[in-house]
Amino acid sequence: MLTIPSLRAKECMPKEKDALNVLFALMxxxxxxxxxxxxxxxxxxxxxxxxxxxxxxxxxxxMEVYGIPFAAPGSMAPKSAPAPKSQE
Known part of the structure; x- marks a missing residue:
C-alpha cells in the first residue's frame, strides 16, 4: 500500500499515471x-x-510501460488520425 504513492511520484507514462491514480484511491x-x-x-x-x-x-x-501486449479490449485503441485531405 505504501509503494503506490512513491510510484506516483516518479515520472510516468500517462496510462501508468492514470492506473496509479486509481490504485491510490482503491488500495x-x-x-x-x-x-x-x-x-x-x-x-x-x-x-x-x-x-x-x-x-x-x-x-x-x-504495453505503454513494459511493451507487453496485455490490455483490456479497447484500452490500446490507437488515437484516431484526421482523415487525409483529398487533393483535387
Missing amino acids: PLMNIILPFVWKSFAFIFTADVIMLVAVYYWKGAF
Whole structure:
C-alpha cells in the first residue's frame, strides 16, 4: 500500500499515471475492508497484487510501460488520425 504513492511520484507514462491514480484511491479502501473478510496477510497481499495487475490491464499500462501486449479490449485503441485531405 505504501509503494503506490512513491510510484506516483516518479515520472510516468500517462496510462501508468492514470492506473496509479486509481490504485491510490482503491488500495487503502480494499486494505481496510478485507480484514473484515479474512485476517490473513497472504490473502490481503495477494488481493493487492491482483488489483494492481487488474488495473494495469484495464488501463492498458503494460504495453505503454513494459511493451507487453496485455490490455483490456479497447484500452490500446490507437488515437484516431484526421482523415487525409483529398487533393483535387
